[in-house]
Amino acid sequence: MPLKNTESRWGGMAQSLHWLMALGILGNGVLGLIMDEMPRGMTKLNTFAIHKSIGLTVLALLILRVSWRLFDRAPPDEPMPRWQRLAAHATHGVLYLLMLAIPLSGWIYNSLHGYPLQWFKWFNLPALMEKNEALSDIAGETHEVLFFVLLAVLAAHVGGALVHHWFERDNTLLRMLPFVRLRKPGQGDSP
Numbered sequence: 334m335p336l337k338n339t340e341s342r343w344g345g346m347a348q349s350l351h352w353l354m355a356l357g358i359l360g361n362g363v364l365g366l367i368m369d370e371m372p373r374g375m376t377k378l379n380t381f382a383i384h385k386s387i388g389l390t391v392l393a394l395l396i397l398r399v400s401w402r403l404f405d406r407a408p409p410d411e412p413m414p415r416w417q418r419l420a421a422h423a424t425h426g427v428l429y430l431l432m433l434a435i436p437l438s439g440w441i442y443n444s445l446h447g448y449p450l451q452w453f454k455w456f457n458l459p460a461l462m463e464k465n466e467a468l469s470d471i472a473g474e475t476h477e478v479l480f481f482v483l484l485a486v487l488a489a490h491v492g493g494a495l496v497h498h499w500f501e502r503d504n505t506l507l508r509m510l511p512f513v514r515l516r517k518p519g520q521g522d523s524p
């Protein structure tokens with residue numbers, strides 16, 4: 334599979350970043366909800382540290398992903414009505430914003446609360462704001478609510494992909510998957 338996108342499918346780089354980040358975001362969201370319910374103690378603190386490190390990794394991958402997206406032209410959309418194209422692009426735009434806003438709100442919350450921040454016990458990262466207990470509650474709520482907003486938008490995103498796959502029977506989903514043959518491959522594309 335080529336690293337770059339072709340005329341008919343997403344390349345290895347875009348696919349890897351899409352699925353790795355989807356796993357990272359959803360896994361980290363579930364971890365966040367679980368750790369919130371944990372009793373105080375070392376296990377909770379260690380889980381917090383892992384949650385924050387995964388979240389920072391997602392943020393770093395987002396920078397790489399957006400840079401790659403600007404550098405490597407996306408495959409043209411599969412044929413679809415204009416409203417669907419607009420809805421899909423708007424959804425993608427909101428997902429990009431949420432991929433930025435969720436880890437950033439976590440980082441802001443962490444700063445306002447005065448917690449330390451390390452990436453996998455490797456190096457420290459600075460606070461983004463001065464400690465402020467009153468504001469930290471709002472930031473914590475925002476962090477959580479944004480994750481639930483992501484789940485709602487994701488329902489539309491995944492729903493759209495599955496409708497295209499099962500009902501329109503086009504390549505929208507297949508071209509984001511590795512090692513699968515397209516339904517009507519474009520010229521010069523390997524499966």
Ligand code: HEM
Nearest residue numbers: 358361362365366369385388389391436439440443477480
């Ligand atoms: C992929 C990115 C992330 C996702 C999806 C995510 C999601 C979540 C969720 C769902 C919770 C549970 C909220 C609750 O029940 O109150 C949570 C808690 C938390 N997150 Fe994140 N998070 C991400 C990144 C980050 C980052 C980068 C940081 C800090 C640098 C961070 C710091 C925290 C903290 C400190 C809590 C605990 C809140 C509490 O005190 O209960 N998160 N996160």
Ligand code: HEM
Nearest residue numbers: 354355358359402407425428429432491494495505506509
């Ligand atoms: C947290 C989870 C996810 C996020 C944040 C996310 C985000 C995105 C974004 C921003 C794009 C647009 C790519 C671009 O134009 O640059 C995209 C494309 C795509 N996503 Fe997701 N996605 C997630 C999970 C999923 C899941 C679970 C599916 C499974 C059905 C999926 C299926 C697709 C497909 C098929 C495309 C390509 C659409 C096209 O070619 O027009 N995504 N995703």
